[in-house]
Amino acid sequence: MIIAKFCSDGQYYKTVFGLVQWDYGQTLQVFGLQIPDQTEVHLTEEFGTMSFTVPGNRQEDGSVAVEIPDILLQSGKNVIAYIYVCDDSQGETLRTIFMPVKKRAKPENYSRSELTPMQEILKELRGRADDITLQEDMLQLMSGGQTIGSRIRLPIREREIEMRNTGTEIEWRYTDSNEWCSLIILDDIRGPAGETPEFEIRDGHLYALYQK
Incomplete structure (x- = not known):
């Protein structure tokens, strides 16, 4: 699990570590934000073409949990998360989270799909x-x-x-x-x-x- 904590309303950008290439089943958990239940998180590769929009699931402790697609950790490119809210008239990116990915060789027993x-x-x-x-x-x-x-x-x-x-x-x-x-x-x-x-x-x- 990767944890990002925002300590003030003026903190809009944060870097968090812990992602490693070829890991899977990873979750980003965000603390310190007062955001609607229907929040989307856009996950994208840095300098890449792959991107996903996933729901932010609010937890009992007030944090928001985001499942990171396994395929985003296969290329070794860093991952950027944009926390996004919208309604019928407008949309806004509230916070940006930069997650460096530590590169490593592919494990021999890696069993996840490598297809989008x-x-x-x-x-x-x-x-x-x-x-x-x-x-x-x-x-x-x-x-x-x-x-x-x-x-x-x-x-x-x-x-x-x-x-x-x-x-x-x-x-x-x-x-x-x-x-x-x-x-x-x-x-x-x-x-x-x-x-x-x-x-x-x-x-x-x-x-x-x-x-x-």
Whole structure:
């Protein structure tokens, strides 16, 4: 557990130590802040591309606990936490926490996944998934009404995703972002006769339809 204590209202930035590359199951616990229950914490790599938005869970002692995604500790890059609150009209970063990560060699018995949640989705899509269900923050791939693989917990909450078909691949992005990301190459999911599926969204499900 990594502990950050803010001692005054004027202290907006803090550096805390204790993270080590290839560790997992780590939690950041923040003390000394009077913040709403519905607080988000943005965790990102320093000089990297990976970032997550996770909920800050208020504890009985008044602190806020934040689960650090295991994959953030695999690259060895330092981690920055932004404590963020927002409502319908505005958002504000209240505090910033810098967490240096001590580099080390990968342990031989390391057993955690080295794929991001989206990479895990792509891996399962190659198993010919034809449907996706999303309940709260749990995503499950389906094929012929049967589940494929394990459920995936999405780390980013309260951000909508949209998709588009470019003719060669399916791309996705967050609705508050301008950057499109590749989801799956259409050639990878062609039907038995080589047909390209059409995609429809029905009742929150994404369907791949093969026209004969």
